[in-house]
Amino acid sequence: MIKKIAVLGAGTMGIGIAHLFANHGFAVSLYEPYKASLPSTREKLLSQERADEQSAVLLFSELEKAVTDADLIVEAVPEQLTIKRDVYGRLARLIKEQTIVASNTSTFALETLAEGQPFACRMVITHFFNPAHLIPLVEIVGLPSTSPAVMEEIVELMRACGKAPVVLNKDIPGFIANRLQAALMREACYLLENGVADTEQIDTAVKEGLGLRWAFKGPFEIADLGGLDIWSKVTGHLFPKLSVSTDEPESILTRKAEDHLGIKSGKGYYSYEDPIGTAEELQSNLQKLVSLKMKKNTEGSSQ
Numbered sequence: 001m002i003k004k005i006a007v008l009g010a011g012t013m014g015i016g017i018a019h020l021f022a023n024h025g026f027a028v029s030l031y032e033p034y035k036a037s038l039p040s041t042r043e044k045l046l047s048q049e050r051a052d053e054q055s056a057v058l059l060f061s062e063l064e065k066a067v068t069d070a071d072l073i074v075e076a077v078p079e080q081l082t083i084k085r086d087v088y089g090r091l092a093r094l095i096k097e098q099t100i101v102a103s104n105t106s107t108f109a110l111e112t113l114a115e116g117q118p119f120a121c122r123m124v125i126t127h128f129f130n131p132a133h134l135i136p137l138v139e140i141v142g143l144p145s146t147s148p149a150v151m152e153e154i155v156e157l158m159r160a161c162g163k164a165p166v167v168l169n170k171d172i173p174g175f176i177a178n179r180l181q182a183a184l185m186r187e188a189c190y191l192l193e194n195g196v197a198d199t200e201q202i203d204t205a206v207k208e209g210l211g212l213r214w215a216f217k218g219p220f221e222i223a224d225l226g227g228l229d230i231w232s233k234v235t236g237h238l239f240p241k242l243s244v245s246t247d248e249p250e251s252i253l254t255r256k257a258e259d260h261l262g263i264k265s266g267k268g269y270y271s272y273e274d275p276i277g278t279a280e281e282l283q284s285n286l287q288k289l290v291s292l293k294m295k296k297n298t299e300g301s302s303q
Contacts, residue, residue, distance in 0.1 A: 001071070002026070002071040002072045002100070002153060002157055003026065003027060003071055004026070004027045004028075004029075004069055004070050004071050004072075005021045005026050005027070005028050005029075005070060005071065005072045005073075005074065006028075006029045006030075006031065006066050006067045006070035006072070006073045006074070007021070007028065007029070007030050007031065007073075007074045007076060008031045008063070008066070008067075008073060008074065008075045008076060008077055008087060009031065009032075009075065009076035009077040009078070010030055010031070010032035010037065010041045010044075010059075011076065011078070012130060012131075013076045013104055013128060013130060013132055014030060014074075014076035014077075014104075015030070015041065015044050015045060016128070016130065016131050016132030016133045017074055017076060017104065017128055017132045017133075018030045018045070018057045019045065019057070019132070019133045020128075020132055020133040020161055021161065022056035022057045023056070023133065024160065024161045024162070027058075028056060028057045028058070029057070029058045029059075029060055029065075029066045029067070029070070030045070030057050030058070030059050030060070030066070031060050031061075031063055031066035031067070032059060032060070032061055033061055033063070034061070035061045038059055038061060041059060042059060045057055045059075063087075063090055063091075063094065064094050067091065067094050067095055067099075068094075069096070070095065070096075070099055071096075071098075071099060071100065072099070072100045072101075072102065072154075072157070073091065073095065073099060073100070073101050073102065074102045074103075074104060074126060075087060075088075075101065075102065075103045075104065075105075076103075076104040079105060079106070079107045079108075081108060081112070081113075084103065084105070084108070084113060085113070088101070088113070088117050091119070092117065092118050092119065095119065098122070099119065099122065100122050100123075100124065100150055100153065100154065101117075101119050101122060101123045101124075102123070102124050102125065102126040102154065103123070103124075103125050103126070104125075104126060104127060104128055105125060105127070106127055106174075106175070106178060109171050109173075110123060110124070110125050110141050110142070110143055110171050111143060111171065113125075114143060120143065120145065121143075121145050121146060121147055121150075122146070122147065122150055123142075123143065123146065124140060124141060124142050124146060124150065124151065124154055125139070125140065125141040125142075125171075126138055126139075126140055126154060126158070127139040127140075127141070127175055129177070131283055131286070134283065134286050134287060134290055135286070135290075136162065136163050136164040136290065136293075137163070137164050137166065137177060138158050138163045138164070138165050138166070139165075139166050139168060139175045139176060139177065140154055140155065140158070140165050140166065140167045140168065141167075141168045141171050141175070142167075143171075151167065155167065162294075180219075184206075185249070186243050186245060186249070187242060187243055188202050188206075189243075189249035189250075189251050189252065190242075190243035190245070190249075192251055193249065193250055193251050199269045199270065215289060215293070216293070216296075251269075255268055255269070263275045263278060263279060
Protein backbone atom coordinates (compact mmCIF):
# COMPACT_ATOMS: atom_id res chain seq x y z
CA MET A 1 0.00 0.00 0.00
CA ILE A 2 1.54 3.29 -1.11
CA LYS A 3 1.03 6.03 1.43
CA LYS A 4 4.23 8.08 1.42
CA ILE A 5 5.87 9.27 -1.80
CA ALA A 6 9.22 10.95 -2.32
CA VAL A 7 9.86 12.92 -5.52
CA LEU A 8 13.51 13.51 -6.37
CA GLY A 9 14.20 16.65 -8.38
CA ALA A 10 12.39 19.96 -8.03
CA GLY A 11 12.33 21.00 -11.66
CA THR A 12 9.14 21.59 -13.63
CA MET A 13 8.24 17.90 -13.79
CA GLY A 14 9.19 17.13 -10.20
CA ILE A 15 7.07 19.96 -8.83
CA GLY A 16 4.13 18.94 -10.99
CA ILE A 17 4.36 15.29 -9.92
CA ALA A 18 4.64 16.25 -6.24
CA HIS A 19 1.66 18.55 -6.63
CA LEU A 20 -0.39 15.75 -8.23
CA PHE A 21 0.20 13.25 -5.43
CA ALA A 22 -0.31 15.83 -2.67
CA ASN A 23 -3.63 16.90 -4.14
CA HIS A 24 -4.78 13.28 -3.97
CA GLY A 25 -4.06 12.91 -0.29
CA PHE A 26 -0.61 11.32 -0.23
CA ALA A 27 2.18 12.36 2.11
CA VAL A 28 4.76 13.83 -0.27
CA SER A 29 8.37 14.90 0.18
CA LEU A 30 10.27 16.74 -2.55
CA TYR A 31 14.05 16.58 -2.76
CA GLU A 32 15.96 19.65 -3.96
CA PRO A 33 19.70 19.23 -3.33
CA TYR A 34 20.54 22.94 -3.59
CA LYS A 35 19.49 24.71 -0.41
CA ALA A 36 19.60 28.09 -2.11
CA SER A 37 16.83 26.94 -4.45
CA LEU A 38 14.42 25.90 -1.68
CA PRO A 39 12.65 29.30 -1.33
CA SER A 40 11.93 29.58 -5.06
CA THR A 41 10.83 25.94 -5.14
CA ARG A 42 8.39 26.61 -2.33
CA GLU A 43 6.99 29.60 -4.23
CA LYS A 44 6.45 27.46 -7.32
CA LEU A 45 4.68 24.83 -5.23
CA LEU A 46 2.41 27.39 -3.58
CA SER A 47 1.49 28.83 -6.97
CA GLN A 48 0.13 25.41 -8.00
CA GLU A 49 -1.32 24.03 -4.80
CA ARG A 50 -4.75 24.77 -3.43
CA ALA A 51 -4.83 27.20 -0.53
CA ASP A 52 -5.83 24.46 1.95
CA GLU A 53 -2.96 22.21 0.83
CA GLN A 54 -0.04 24.61 0.90
CA SER A 55 1.86 22.51 3.44
CA ALA A 56 1.11 19.15 1.78
CA VAL A 57 4.55 18.86 0.17
CA LEU A 58 7.57 18.80 2.47
CA LEU A 59 10.82 20.11 0.99
CA PHE A 60 14.20 18.57 1.79
CA SER A 61 17.74 19.28 0.67
CA GLU A 62 19.02 16.03 2.23
CA LEU A 63 18.22 12.84 0.33
CA GLU A 64 18.10 10.64 3.42
CA LYS A 65 15.41 12.78 5.05
CA ALA A 66 13.40 13.00 1.83
CA VAL A 67 13.19 9.23 1.27
CA THR A 68 12.82 8.03 4.85
CA ASP A 69 9.95 5.49 5.02
CA ALA A 70 8.88 6.27 1.44
CA ASP A 71 6.76 3.56 -0.20
CA LEU A 72 7.36 5.01 -3.65
CA ILE A 73 10.22 7.12 -4.97
CA VAL A 74 9.76 9.00 -8.24
CA GLU A 75 13.08 10.08 -9.72
CA ALA A 76 12.78 13.25 -11.82
CA VAL A 77 16.37 14.46 -11.77
CA PRO A 78 18.08 15.86 -14.93
CA GLU A 79 18.27 13.53 -17.94
CA GLN A 80 21.91 12.60 -17.45
CA LEU A 81 22.72 8.95 -16.83
CA THR A 82 25.59 9.69 -14.43
CA ILE A 83 23.32 11.81 -12.24
CA LYS A 84 20.57 9.22 -12.19
CA ARG A 85 22.85 6.32 -11.39
CA ASP A 86 24.53 8.32 -8.65
CA VAL A 87 21.13 8.94 -7.07
CA TYR A 88 20.21 5.24 -7.36
CA GLY A 89 23.49 4.24 -5.73
CA ARG A 90 22.71 6.46 -2.78
CA LEU A 91 19.12 5.22 -2.60
CA ALA A 92 20.25 1.61 -2.30
CA ARG A 93 21.57 2.35 1.18
CA LEU A 94 18.56 4.35 2.33
CA ILE A 95 15.27 2.83 1.21
CA LYS A 96 13.11 0.05 2.57
CA GLU A 97 13.24 -3.44 1.04
CA GLN A 98 9.76 -3.07 -0.47
CA THR A 99 10.09 0.52 -1.73
CA ILE A 100 9.21 0.95 -5.41
CA VAL A 101 11.56 3.15 -7.45
CA ALA A 102 10.14 4.88 -10.53
CA SER A 103 11.89 7.08 -13.07
CA ASN A 104 10.22 9.82 -15.09
CA THR A 105 12.83 9.42 -17.83
CA SER A 106 11.91 9.85 -21.47
CA THR A 107 15.46 9.13 -22.66
CA PHE A 108 16.96 6.02 -21.09
CA ALA A 109 15.94 2.38 -21.26
CA LEU A 110 14.85 0.92 -17.94
CA GLU A 111 17.34 -1.91 -18.40
CA THR A 112 20.14 0.68 -18.48
CA LEU A 113 18.86 2.48 -15.40
CA ALA A 114 18.29 -0.69 -13.39
CA GLU A 115 21.61 -2.38 -14.22
CA GLY A 116 23.35 -3.45 -11.03
CA GLN A 117 20.74 -1.93 -8.72
CA PRO A 118 19.65 -4.14 -5.79
CA PHE A 119 16.07 -2.90 -6.21
CA ALA A 120 15.94 -3.59 -9.99
CA CYS A 121 12.95 -5.93 -9.61
CA ARG A 122 11.03 -3.01 -8.07
CA MET A 123 11.99 -0.43 -10.69
CA VAL A 124 9.62 0.99 -13.29
CA ILE A 125 9.38 3.97 -15.60
CA THR A 126 6.45 6.30 -15.01
CA HIS A 127 6.63 8.83 -17.83
CA PHE A 128 4.46 11.85 -17.03
CA PHE A 129 3.70 14.67 -19.45
CA ASN A 130 4.05 18.37 -18.72
CA PRO A 131 2.12 19.78 -16.92
CA ALA A 132 2.18 16.59 -14.86
CA HIS A 133 -0.77 17.54 -12.66
CA LEU A 134 -3.02 18.16 -15.70
CA ILE A 135 -2.17 15.75 -18.54
CA PRO A 136 -3.87 12.40 -17.80
CA LEU A 137 -1.44 10.15 -19.71
CA VAL A 138 1.30 8.28 -17.85
CA GLU A 139 3.36 5.72 -19.78
CA ILE A 140 4.52 2.82 -17.60
CA VAL A 141 7.38 0.46 -18.44
CA GLY A 142 8.66 -2.50 -16.45
CA LEU A 143 11.37 -5.11 -16.92
CA PRO A 144 10.72 -8.82 -17.51
CA SER A 145 11.89 -9.24 -13.91
CA THR A 146 9.62 -6.52 -12.52
CA SER A 147 7.14 -7.96 -10.07
CA PRO A 148 3.57 -8.06 -11.47
CA ALA A 149 2.40 -6.85 -8.08
CA VAL A 150 4.58 -3.75 -8.45
CA MET A 151 3.14 -3.02 -11.90
CA GLU A 152 -0.41 -3.46 -10.64
CA GLU A 153 0.23 -1.19 -7.67
CA ILE A 154 1.63 1.58 -9.88
CA VAL A 155 -1.28 1.32 -12.32
CA GLU A 156 -3.81 1.51 -9.50
CA LEU A 157 -1.99 4.48 -7.96
CA MET A 158 -2.15 6.39 -11.24
CA ARG A 159 -5.83 5.63 -11.66
CA ALA A 160 -6.49 6.78 -8.10
CA CYS A 161 -4.85 10.09 -9.04
CA GLY A 162 -7.09 10.51 -12.07
CA LYS A 163 -4.46 9.45 -14.58
CA ALA A 164 -4.84 7.31 -17.70
CA PRO A 165 -1.97 4.80 -17.37
CA VAL A 166 -0.70 2.95 -20.43
CA VAL A 167 1.52 -0.09 -19.82
CA LEU A 168 3.97 -0.86 -22.62
CA ASN A 169 4.61 -4.49 -23.49
CA LYS A 170 8.24 -3.67 -24.22
CA ASP A 171 10.68 -0.80 -23.70
CA ILE A 172 11.29 1.23 -26.86
CA PRO A 173 12.96 4.65 -27.37
CA GLY A 174 10.36 7.42 -27.15
CA PHE A 175 7.70 5.05 -25.79
CA ILE A 176 4.35 5.67 -27.53
CA ALA A 177 3.41 9.33 -27.34
CA ASN A 178 6.80 10.85 -28.13
CA ARG A 179 7.20 8.57 -31.16
CA LEU A 180 3.82 9.66 -32.50
CA GLN A 181 4.62 13.29 -31.73
CA ALA A 182 8.01 13.04 -33.45
CA ALA A 183 6.43 11.47 -36.54
CA LEU A 184 4.01 14.38 -36.82
CA MET A 185 6.80 16.92 -36.29
CA ARG A 186 8.93 15.30 -39.01
CA GLU A 187 6.12 15.69 -41.54
CA ALA A 188 5.29 19.22 -40.33
CA CYS A 189 8.92 20.27 -40.85
CA TYR A 190 8.92 18.63 -44.29
CA LEU A 191 5.83 20.62 -45.33
CA LEU A 192 7.37 23.85 -44.01
CA GLU A 193 10.82 23.36 -45.50
CA ASN A 194 9.40 22.41 -48.91
CA GLY A 195 7.21 25.49 -49.09
CA VAL A 196 3.89 23.64 -48.94
CA ALA A 197 2.60 25.88 -46.12
CA ASP A 198 3.91 28.21 -43.44
CA THR A 199 4.03 27.52 -39.70
CA GLU A 200 0.72 29.21 -38.97
CA GLN A 201 -1.14 27.26 -41.66
CA ILE A 202 0.32 23.94 -40.51
CA ASP A 203 -0.45 24.66 -36.85
CA THR A 204 -4.01 25.68 -37.79
CA ALA A 205 -4.53 22.39 -39.66
CA VAL A 206 -3.59 20.50 -36.49
CA LYS A 207 -5.40 22.72 -33.95
CA GLU A 208 -8.63 23.19 -35.89
CA GLY A 209 -8.80 19.76 -37.50
CA LEU A 210 -6.78 16.77 -36.36
CA GLY A 211 -6.25 17.92 -32.77
CA LEU A 212 -9.95 18.29 -32.05
CA ARG A 213 -10.64 14.69 -33.03
CA TRP A 214 -7.52 13.38 -31.29
CA ALA A 215 -8.69 14.85 -27.99
CA PHE A 216 -11.45 12.25 -27.94
CA LYS A 217 -10.49 9.48 -30.38
CA GLY A 218 -7.17 7.76 -31.06
CA PRO A 219 -5.83 6.88 -34.53
CA PHE A 220 -7.26 3.35 -34.60
CA GLU A 221 -10.68 4.55 -33.44
CA ILE A 222 -10.67 7.22 -36.15
CA ALA A 223 -9.63 4.63 -38.72
CA ASP A 224 -12.55 2.42 -37.70
CA LEU A 225 -14.92 5.38 -37.96
CA GLY A 226 -13.68 6.23 -41.43
CA GLY A 227 -13.63 2.65 -42.63
CA LEU A 228 -10.55 0.46 -43.00
CA ASP A 229 -11.22 0.06 -46.72
CA ILE A 230 -10.83 3.85 -47.05
CA TRP A 231 -7.76 3.93 -44.83
CA SER A 232 -6.19 1.15 -46.84
CA LYS A 233 -6.34 3.41 -49.89
CA VAL A 234 -5.21 6.52 -47.95
CA THR A 235 -2.16 4.86 -46.41
CA GLY A 236 -1.27 3.00 -49.58
CA HIS A 237 -1.31 6.24 -51.54
CA LEU A 238 0.33 8.57 -49.00
CA PHE A 239 2.92 6.46 -47.20
CA PRO A 240 5.33 6.37 -50.17
CA LYS A 241 5.11 10.17 -50.38
CA LEU A 242 5.73 10.99 -46.70
CA SER A 243 9.06 12.16 -45.32
CA VAL A 244 11.39 9.37 -44.22
CA SER A 245 14.23 11.66 -43.17
CA THR A 246 16.41 10.51 -40.27
CA ASP A 247 18.16 13.87 -39.92
CA GLU A 248 17.30 16.68 -37.54
CA PRO A 249 14.97 19.10 -39.37
CA GLU A 250 16.78 22.01 -41.00
CA SER A 251 14.18 24.48 -39.71
CA ILE A 252 15.02 23.46 -36.15
CA LEU A 253 18.80 23.40 -36.65
CA THR A 254 18.80 26.88 -38.21
CA ARG A 255 16.87 28.41 -35.34
CA LYS A 256 18.95 26.56 -32.78
CA ALA A 257 22.15 27.97 -34.32
CA GLU A 258 20.67 31.48 -33.99
CA ASP A 259 19.73 30.78 -30.34
CA HIS A 260 16.04 31.06 -31.22
CA LEU A 261 14.91 28.26 -28.91
CA GLY A 262 11.21 29.04 -28.55
CA ILE A 263 9.45 30.47 -25.53
CA LYS A 264 12.56 30.18 -23.33
CA SER A 265 14.43 32.67 -25.55
CA GLY A 266 11.44 34.70 -26.69
CA LYS A 267 11.65 33.51 -30.29
CA GLY A 268 11.52 30.21 -32.17
CA TYR A 269 9.16 29.46 -35.01
CA TYR A 270 7.19 32.42 -33.58
CA SER A 271 8.10 35.51 -31.52
CA TYR A 272 6.85 35.79 -27.93
CA GLU A 273 6.44 39.16 -26.24
CA ASP A 274 4.87 37.52 -23.18
CA PRO A 275 6.35 34.03 -22.75
CA ILE A 276 4.82 33.52 -19.30
CA GLY A 277 1.39 34.55 -20.54
CA THR A 278 1.67 32.14 -23.47
CA ALA A 279 2.49 29.23 -21.15
CA GLU A 280 -0.29 30.18 -18.76
CA GLU A 281 -2.80 30.37 -21.61
CA LEU A 282 -1.91 26.84 -22.69
CA GLN A 283 -2.26 25.54 -19.13
CA SER A 284 -5.65 27.24 -18.77
CA ASN A 285 -6.89 25.73 -22.04
CA LEU A 286 -5.58 22.30 -21.03
CA GLN A 287 -7.43 22.56 -17.74
CA LYS A 288 -10.68 23.33 -19.57
CA LEU A 289 -10.19 20.43 -21.99
CA VAL A 290 -9.34 17.97 -19.22
CA SER A 291 -12.42 19.08 -17.28
CA LEU A 292 -14.56 18.60 -20.39
CA LYS A 293 -13.16 15.10 -20.95
CA MET A 294 -13.71 14.17 -17.30
CA LYS A 295 -17.31 15.37 -17.51
CA LYS A 296 -17.85 13.38 -20.71
CA ASN A 297 -16.34 10.24 -19.18
CA THR A 298 -18.47 10.62 -16.05
CA GLU A 299 -21.64 11.07 -18.07
CA GLY A 300 -20.75 8.06 -20.22
CA SER A 301 -20.15 5.79 -17.22
CA SER A 302 -23.43 6.80 -15.57
CA GLN A 303 -25.56 5.91 -18.60
